[in-house]
Amino acid sequence: MPVRTILLLCFAPFAIGALQGCGGDDGGSSSSGETSGGALGECPPDSDAQAQAGYQALQDQCATCHSTTKTGAARIGAPEDVNVDDPASVTAEAGEIYSEIQIGGANGADGMPLGAKLPDDTIESIRIYLACDATQ
Ligand code: HEC
Structure with missing residues (x-):
């Protein structure tokens, strides 16, 4: 019963x-309207400013290690093919980037950035950048 x-x-x-x-x-992983990355979801209308903020957050938070200008030890172990200042790399890694920042690296968690978790609104701005600009 x-x-x-x-x-x-x-x-x-x-x-x-x-x-x-x-x-x-x-609710965030419908299979319609996606261009790549699997779980990036929709690009909301009129979200240019937020997408721009997401782009900037990636440069501010990730380029310390994930930049084409960094080589060798300066990458602090970041994979050579993940660079936030290289649009082709961001497009290719968009789904991976979003999943890493959702996990975050706080308290020993295995996400990005190392050692911290971004605020929810920053994560959402990056998602919008990835869904709207980086993968289209
Ligand atoms: C202090 C250096 C550093 C910073 C800052 C950093 N990363 Fe990383 N990143 C690494 C290292 C080291 C690895 C490889 C080890 C790992 O995956 O944990 C990595 C791996 C990755 C990977 C590949 C993961 C995989 O399993 O293939 C992605 C995607 C990534 N980082 C995204 C980001 C994003 C997005 C940010 C900013 C929000 C960021 N990283 C900030 C050092 C950094």
Whole structure:
């Protein structure tokens, strides 16, 4: 009999017009409208300023290590093919960049930037830059 309860909990949101039912869908990974990167999501209309802020955040936060101007030890171990000042690299790595900054590197986490997690609004600006400019 718990099955009936679970079903009710699952489908009640549909009855009141919500778009999400039971788990499984984070709402951000629909397969429509994407150009690359898998989970970048939509490019919102009129988001030029935010995309520009996202571009700038990548230069400010990542170019210390991920820049075409850095070689050898100055890269602090950053892979040679991930450079935020190289549009082709950003396009190729867009999905990876977004997933790394969502994880972040705070408290020993295995994301980027090393040792810190960017604020949510900065992460969103970078997502918009990647979804709107970098991958189109
Ligand atoms: C202090 C140097 C440093 C900074 C700053 C930095 N990175 Fe990295 N990055 C690294 C190193 C070292 C690696 C390779 C080791 C690893 O993946 O943890 C790396 C790897 C990566 C990778 C490849 C991961 C993979 O598994 O292929 C991506 C993508 C990336 N960084 C994105 C970023 C972004 C985006 C930022 C800025 C928000 C950033 N990094 C800031 C040093 C840095």
